[in-house]
Amino acid sequence: MRIAFIGKGGAGKSTVGSTFARLLARRGHHVVAVDSDPMPGMCFGLSLPVIDSPIPDDAVVEKGDGETGPRYRLRPGLDAATALSRYSMTGADGVQLLSYGKTRGEWGDVARGQHAWSQILDELPRDSFDLIGDLPGGTRQPMTGWGKYADALIVVVEPTAKSLATATRLATLRESKWNYREVVAVVNRATETGDAQLVQRRTGLTVIATLPSDDAVARADRLGIAPLDADPTGPFVAAVDMLVSTCIDRYSLAELQQHHTCPAKDSAR
Amino acid sequence: MTTSTDISLEWVDKPTDSAIKIAVVGKGGSGKTTTSGVLARTLARRGFSVVALDCDTNPNLGISLGVGDTETERLAAIRQALDDEGSEHAPSWHELIDRFGSDAPDGVRLAVVSRIENPEPG
Numbered sequence: 170m171r172i173a174f175i176g177k178g179g180a181g182k183s184t185v186g187s188t189f190a191r192l193l194a195r196r197g198h199h200v201v202a203v204d205s206d207p208m209p210g211m212c213f214g215l216s217l218p219v220i221d222s223p224i225p226d227d228a229v230v231e232k233g234d235g236e237t238g239p240r241y242r243l244r245p246g247l248d249a250a251t252a253l254s255r256y257s258m259t260g261a262d263g264v265q266l267l268s269y270g271k272t273r274g275e276w277g278d279v280a281r282g283q284h285a286w287s288q289i290l291d292e293l294p295r296d297s298f299d300l301i302g303d304l305p306g307g308t309r310q311p312m313t314g315w316g317k318y319a320d321a322l323i324v325v326v327e328p329t330a331k332s333l334a335t336a337t338r339l340a341t342l343r344e345s346k347w348n349y350r351e352v353v354a355v356v357n358r359a360t361e362t363g364d365a366q367l368v369q370r371r372t373g374l375t376v377i378a379t380l381p382s383d384d385a386v387a388r389a390d391r392l393g394i395a396p397l398d399a400d401p402t403g404p405f406v407a408a409v410d411m412l413v414s415t416c417i418d419r420y421s422l423a424e425l426q427q428h429h430t431c432p433a434k435d436s437a438r
Numbered sequence: 439m440t441t442s443t444d445i446s447l448e449w450v451d452k453p454t455d456s457a458i459k460i461a462v463v464g465k466g467g468s469g470k471t472t473t474s475g476v477l478a479r480t481l482a483r484r485g486f487s488v489v490a491l492d493c494d495t496n497p498n499l500g501i502s503l504g505v506g507d508t509e510t511e512r513l514a515a516i517r518q519a520l521d522d523e524g525s526e527h528a529p530s531w532h533e534l535i536d537r538f539g540s541d542a543p544d545g546v547r548l549a550v551v552s553r554i555e556n557p558e559p560g
Contacts, residue, residue, distance in 0.1 A: 177496070179467010208465070306466030307496035331471065331498040334507060338496065338514075 170420040171202070171300040173316040174355075176286035176325035177335035178306025181357040184386065185325055186303040187214020188397050188409045189416075191262040193299060198272055201253065203259070203290065203302040204268040205315050211303050212268075214303070215260030222268055224256045225402040231332070245312045249292035252285065261395065290318040295422055308338050321351040321420050324374060328356065328364040336372040350425070351375075355412060358382040378412040382403055455537040461493075473504030482544040489535060490542065492550045499550075503542040513540055 173183040174189075187202060191214070194200040204211045212219050229241035243252055257265040269286045290300065302319055304310045316322055326336040336354060343352045354374035356364050358381075365376045385400035392399070397406055418424065462474045471494070478490040492499035497517075500510030516538055520529065529538065539549035 175466065177498075207554065307494065309495040330501045330507060334498055334501060334510065335496055337511075 170416055170422065171295070171302075171319045172321045172323055172416060172420055173300075173302030173309045173319035174323050174325055175304045175316060176306065177327070177332045177337055180306070180325040180327050180332050180335075181380075182306070182325045183210030183303050184214055184390070185355065185357060185380065185412075186301055187211040187260075187264075187395065188406060189413055190264045190301040191215065191260075191395075191397055192406075192410050192413045193301065193417075194262040194264050196417075198299045199297055200262075200264045200299045200301060201257070201293070202264050202266045203300050203318065205286075205310060206264060206303065206305040207269070208305075209266070209268045211266060212258075212260070213393050214397070215264050215266055216395055216398065217258055217260045217266060222256070222258055222266075224252075224285045226281045228252060228256065228285045229281050229288075239284055239288070241281050243288050244286060249289045250294070250298075251299075252289050252291060255412075256285075256289075256329060257366060261398070281407075287318075307335065311339060312345070313340060316349075317347045319349065320425060321353065321416075322349050323377070323416075324352065324372070325356045325357050326354050326368045326372065326374075327358050328360070333368065333371045336368070336374065340372050340374050341357055348403055350420075353377045355380060377415050378408060380408045380412070440508045466514050471498050471502045474499060475504070478503065478546045479542070479544040482546045488544075488546045489515065489539075490546050490548045492548065495552045497501065497552065500542070500548055503546060503548055505540055505542050505548065509540055511549045513548065517552075 174186045176182050190200045190202045190211070202211050202215060209219070228243060228247065230244045231241055231313035232238060243249070251264060253267060253408045260266050265285070267289065269283065293300070298412045300318055302316055306314055310316070311322065318334050320340060322339075324339050326332050340352060342349060352374060354368050354372060354376045356376055356379045358380045359365070360382045365379045368374070369376050381404045383400070383403055385398075385403045386396045386405045389396045389399035396403070400406065441480065460477070462470045464470050474490065478488050482488040490499060490503060492513075497514050498510065500513060501507060533545055534551070535549045539547050544546045548557070
C-alpha cells in the first residue's frame, strides 16, 4: 500500500505513522517510512537517532542539453531499490526511513536531493514496497503535491477547533489534481464517544479509525521513545493495529487492482 | 530551521512610543497560535494598539483570538482570493490590515498574511 499521513502540526502524524509502519512490517511487509519534513519526526517512533541523512548530490546527474524530462535523474546504473538501500536508515522492525532534507545547518541547493527522493518513490516497485508517508503539519506540502506518491491520504485529526479547521481545508484535496484515490480521517487523542461523529460532521471526511487518548503515549513523547516500545499492549497501539488491518483491506495493491481503481501511477514513469 | 522563542512581558510593562514586534515560532502543536492569541489580547488590555498577523499558510490565529471558525475561514478565503487575482503588487500593510483584516476581542486587529495553497489543477 501507499498511504501518507497529513494534518495539523502536533496532531500525531509522526507518532501514528511510525507505529503504523512498524506494525505493518511485523506482518511481513517491506515497509518504507517516507518523511518529507525537514525536521524528521518519524525517527523517534522508529527508534532512530535524529541525524542528518540527506541523499548525496552525486546520487543524480544533470540532464544534458536537448534532453527532456526532469533536471536531475538518478545516475546511470542506480535504480530506485538500490538507492533506497543506500540512502535510507533501517529502524526498528526493519522499517527503512527515507528522509528528505537536513535537520540542521545551511540548506544550500536541495534540488538534487529532492529530485532523487521523488524518483525513488516514483520508481520503487509497487508490489514489493509499502510506502508510509509523514508530511509536515499544515496545508502547504500536501497541497503542493508532496504526498502524490500515496494512493490514499489519511488526515490525523484531534477533536479540537484548530485541528478540525485544518482537516476541513485538507479535505479539499479530494478535488485536487493529485489523483488521490481517497482522503479519509483518523481521530487521534479521542476522549469522548462522539469524537468520530464530530470529525465526520465537521470535515466531511470518512473516519476509518479512532485512536484513544493514552497516557502511555504522552509519557513516551516526553521521553522521546516509541509508543510501541513504551507500551506495546496499550490502547493506542491496539487501535493503530486495527487501523493497519483496515488499510490492508482498503488500500493494498491487490485490493486496488481488484476494483480496477488502481490509479494511473505506474511504478515507472 | 525551527527554533523556540521565550516571551516575557516584563519589558513591555506599559505602552511606550516605540512599537514592538514579536514573532512566535516553534514545533507544530507546541502552542504557537494559542500563545500568540493570548499575548495579543493581553497586550491590548494593557493599552497597546495590537495588530495580530497570521503568517501561517494554515491560518488558525482567529480561532485562538476568539473571532470564531467562520470568521477565521472568511479571512483565509479573502486572502486566498487576493492571491488568485494574480495582481502584481502586494498589498500595502495598511491595505492588508484595513481591507483584509478583522476586529478581534479587546481591540486586537487581525490580518492573515500568508495564503493557503490552491489545490485546484493549474
